Amino acid sequence: MTEVLELADVVKSYPGHPPVHALAGVSLTVHEGELVGIVGPSGSGKSTLLHIIGTLDRPSSGVVTIGGHVVSTMSDRRLSAARSSLIGFVFQQFHLIPSMTALDNVATGLLYTGANLTERRFKAFEALQRVGLAHRLTHLPSELSGGERQRVAIARALVNKPAIILADEPTGNLDTHTGEQIMGLFHDLNAQGATILVITHDRELAEGLPRQVHIRDGRLESDSAATVAA
């Protein structure tokens, strides 16, 4: 199976007295087509891990490979060009642009691809169709429900067909029922082939995922995939 993400002994320390080892040597492999939950309590290192996998921050040591590219040492310039084809981000707070329609919010996911506006809008339309929002193209975020906003954000994350979708507490701002629908959407997209990593503190939510990796004090505590393989 193709490896989409590989972390090899990733350490992230923050200077101080004493220094904080937010990640204390994390090794993890995710294959194409997986849907993985990274679960841990507050302070366990989830956000740090998300920033490092998302290439928004660099490890103190260790190697991060995404889609066959070693991103932990890639130059900022190359990263800016490559990021949107490697990673699609979904955040708890949606992070949509308030003045843009749903269609144009999704089209921003293609800004760095060189595609012209017509192409970007057509692909954005297809992505909105995939998340069940083809009837909300011209709505502004303020005219959409929370669940619909998160669907727009998911469409933006997948519009450039990234190697992996990285979701940080994607249901954290949604009521239980809407949260379940968003998790259902992740399952559907995964069934169509998307590789997805969901970061959450919610153990119950993670239990619905095919693979769960538990993190505590900057270390991987357990990995359900490893248990199955053993």
Ligand SMILES: Nc1ncnc2c1ncn2[C@@H]1O[C@H](COP(=O)(O)OP(=O)(O)O)[C@@H](O)[C@H]1O
């Ligand atoms: N910029 C920073 N400087 C110093 N310590 C940090 C910084 N960011 C996070 N930490 C510390 O690293 C640890 C892990 O934090 P974080 O990754 O945010 O955990 P989580 O997202 O699981 O709550 C915590 O002890 C936190 O206080």
Ligand SMILES: [Mg+2]
């Ligand atoms: Mg956090």
